[in-house]
Amino acid sequence: MDFLPTDEQVAMADAVAQMCHRQLRGRPRRVLDPELCTDRDWWALLEEAGVFALRSAENAGGLGLGLVDAVIVFDQLGYFLAPGPLVATHLARLLPDLDNAQGLAYTHLGAVGSASAADAHRMPHIVEHLGSARLIISDGEGLRLVESAEVAEATALNSMDPGTPVHAVAVLPAGRRVAESVAGCRWLRDGTLLTAALQVGIAARATEFARVHAVDRHAFGQQIGTFQAVKHKVADMLVRTEVARCAVHAAASVIDENAEAPHDVGVAQAKLLADAAAVDNSLALIQVQAGMGFTWESDAHLLLKRARVYALNFAGRRECLSIIADSLEDAS
Amino acid sequence: VILQDSPAEAQLRREIRQWLASVLPDLPASPPSSDLVARRAFDTAWQQQLWRAGYAAPAWPRQYGGRQATPGEEFVIMEELASAHAPDVGVNFVGLLHAGPTIMTEGSDEQKDRHLQAILSGTHVWCQGFSEPDAGSDLASLRTTATRDGDHYRVSGQKVWTSRAQIADFCELLVRTDQCAPRHRGLTWMILPMDTPGVEIRPLRNLQGDDEFSEVFFDDVIVPAENVVGRENDGWRVAQVTLSFERGTALVSHMIQTRHVVDDVIDAARQARTDSGSAWQDTDVRHTLARIAAELDALWSLAKRNASLAEQGQQIGAGGSILKLRYSEVCQELDVLRLSLIGRAGLTMQNLAAPGELGPVEAALGNLALTIGGGTSNIQRNIIAERLLGLPRDPRP
Numbered sequence: 001m002d003f004l005p006t007d008e009q010v011a012m013a014d015a016v017a018q019m020c021h022r023q024l025r026g027r028p029r030r031v032l033d034p035e036l037c038t039d040r041d042w043w044a045l046l047e048e049a050g051v052f053a054l055r056s057a058e059n060a061g062g063l064g065l066g067l068v069d070a071v072i073v074f075d076q077l078g079y080f081l082a083p084g085p086l087v088a089t090h091l092a093r094l095l096p097d098l099d100n101a102q103g104l105a106y107t108h109l110g111a112v113g114s115a116s117a118a119d120a121h122r123m124p125h126i127v128e129h130l131g132s133a134r135l136i137i138s139d140g141e142g143l144r145l146v147e148s149a150e151v152a153e154a155t156a157l158n159s160m161d162p163g164t165p166v167h168a169v170a171v172l173p174a175g176r177r178v179a180e181s182v183a184g185c186r187w188l189r190d191g192t193l194l195t196a197a198l199q200v201g202i203a204a205r206a207t208e209f210a211r212v213h214a215v216d217r218h219a220f221g222q223q224i225g226t227f228q229a230v231k232h233k234v235a236d237m238l239v240r241t242e243v244a245r246c247a248v249h250a251a252a253s254v255i256d257e258n259a260e261a262p263h264d265v266g267v268a269q270a271k272l273l274a275d276a277a278a279v280d281n282s283l284a285l286i287q288v289q290a291g292m293g294f295t296w297e298s299d300a301h302l303l304l305k306r307a308r309v310y311a312l313n314f315a316g317r318r319e320c321l322s323i324i325a326d327s328l329e330d331a332s
Numbered sequence: 333v334i335l336q337d338s339p340a341e342a343q344l345r346r347e348i349r350q351w352l353a354s355v356l357p358d359l360p361a362s363p364p365s366s367d368l369v370a371r372r373a374f375d376t377a378w379q380q381q382l383w384r385a386g387y388a389a390p391a392w393p394r395q396y397g398g399r400q401a402t403p404g405e406e407f408v409i410m411e412e413l414a415s416a417h418a419p420d421v422g423v424n425f426v427g428l429l430h431a432g433p434t435i436m437t438e439g440s441d442e443q444k445d446r447h448l449q450a451i452l453s454g455t456h457v458w459c460q461g462f463s464e465p466d467a468g469s470d471l472a473s474l475r476t477t478a479t480r481d482g483d484h485y486r487v488s489g490q491k492v493w494t495s496r497a498q499i500a501d502f503c504e505l506l507v508r509t510d511q512c513a514p515r516h517r518g519l520t521w522m523i524l525p526m527d528t529p530g531v532e533i534r535p536l537r538n539l540q541g542d543d544e545f546s547e548v549f550f551d552d553v554i555v556p557a558e559n560v561v562g563r564e565n566d567g568w569r570v571a572q573v574t575l576s577f578e579r580g581t582a583l584v585s586h587m588i589q590t591r592h593v594v595d596d597v598i599d600a601a602r603q604a605r606t607d608s609g610s611a612w613q614d615t616d617v618r619h620t621l622a623r624i625a626a627e628l629d630a631l632w633s634l635a636k637r638n639a640s641l642a643e644q645g646q647q648i649g650a651g652g653s654i655l656k657l658r659y660s661e662v663c664q665e666l667d668v669l670r671l672s673l674i675g676r677a678g679l680t681m682q683n684l685a686a687p688g689e690l691g692p693v694e695a696a697l698g699n700l701a702l703t704i705g706g707g708t709s710n711i712q713r714n715i716i717a718e719r720l721l722g723l724p725r726d727p728r729p
Binding site: 002004006009211222225226228231232235244246247249252253254257266268269272273318321331 | 335637713
């Protein structure tokens, strides 16, 4: 047993962090620019850092690494609110039937089927990054690919997260099947875990911003971090981050050690805790920054909004809770 | 990040499993926690068995009778002991986890010879004399005084929350030896034999109705100068050494026992009736338990990460505080859920489902100590904020 990242993993994460720091100037302001999602230089840098080729086989030009390596890298990407779509583009490299030319981005829409809420309420499908990425749809039988050009009527919406453009799509074309159910399940499993890793990064960033504010800001003649009402809130942010990070690393490690093992539970636990850590920490950051936290100028809202995007990607809270509860039933 | 056992760990796991299977069936029934004399006999007999088999205090160096286990191996031993429902450390806690390691690190050769093997073999039981009525979280404000008088000290004052003082042979005692020095500088760590004249023990009933801890009064108690561990007036540093041993693998057994509680809660939910069937069909119940189970598993991984840090020779330090803080809270959340499911069975301390075993009400009351003992949750949050995040310190006198 050795639950710590290896030196190589730490080095790779550092390299990604430095690249993000340089490009995003250490602050997420640049993510306000939706153009970055389609910026060729940015995608080339992600490519160079190995974000997408990380788990592809070495004879296919990949790095041949595992999920543990991937979650450590995605943790950093989440920290810097790196523009995407990151997860689906990474996952697409593992599907042999797809055109994986560099610079080609993929986005994902889950749970499209007869029982989807969108159909039931005649609500349009809300699709992220439709303008800049090819769409992968998961349904009960696997994955389907839809080219952006095939989508007949897509209306650009005013997006909640400035860095995540969204479109409303009334009718989705059938597209073409690119993966059967086994590969589809793996896509959802890995996508859920990588999204959880991004959330851990957001939770860590919120903790860091709150820490800095608690140290720099003075009130009543003292640093506000002196007051337990503030410092204990920040301590709890670190606790949520580290507990969620442990869950993500454990789930990744279990899958790397045995790809066939039942692992949905660990992944569900990781996503549940990471979603909560990212959203709760962003909210706590806004409260710690108080008036400043409510401004557009503060980065706090960017963390909150991205955390809420990721919370809606892949397995959500209720699905994770159901998976965990069912597993408890089986075990007892 | 590797969760699997190393070959050495796997081998150790097989060995201890085999040994436990051979000895546990012959173990006498565990006496009730309120019968301290019987508990001492039971816990020390088990400690002796562990010692003979080489599993007592695995992390201790070989020269002091341990097996010099790595933190990872120690983790495996603790995990196997608890999973097999072996007795936990019980009355040997202070000796094995506090006094022993402190004497090993700071004590004289005579002190090591006299005490270490006696602790390891279950011969000597220790208790803790740190906290006072006016010195709890603020330990450095303690006032029990030791005055040098030739080759001994005269000790007067009062300690409190001293667990199992009635059945202890020795006390790790923290006293003030310099009234004029700044508060952290005038303390001394000493060994007090509990049968010394002038030591008076007054049991203090806890909210479970047990006399598990006591107030201990000292009236001109004579302690030989050679009983000082470390140097005179260096007791604050020595006490930090003592407390640093407390949060390593200490929670491993408790965490495994809590897994069994999760199973009990599922049983209780299945048996509890609601308008629409069993409470286990209730979404609130399922989701609350699922969230708690997710956190418990994640905290188990955190315990492993702490052990891995220790394995690299790094101090767990404040990382132990994250585990202690959140784990103790989650345990109490699990108790709240459990009590909500048993309905009016919550009106008795007895375990109606499994007579003779620790009941949900008594367990929940006992777990209220988790967020208080070993550093309150407030103190843990201060430690996390100050030592891990570098936030400003609380105002101090």
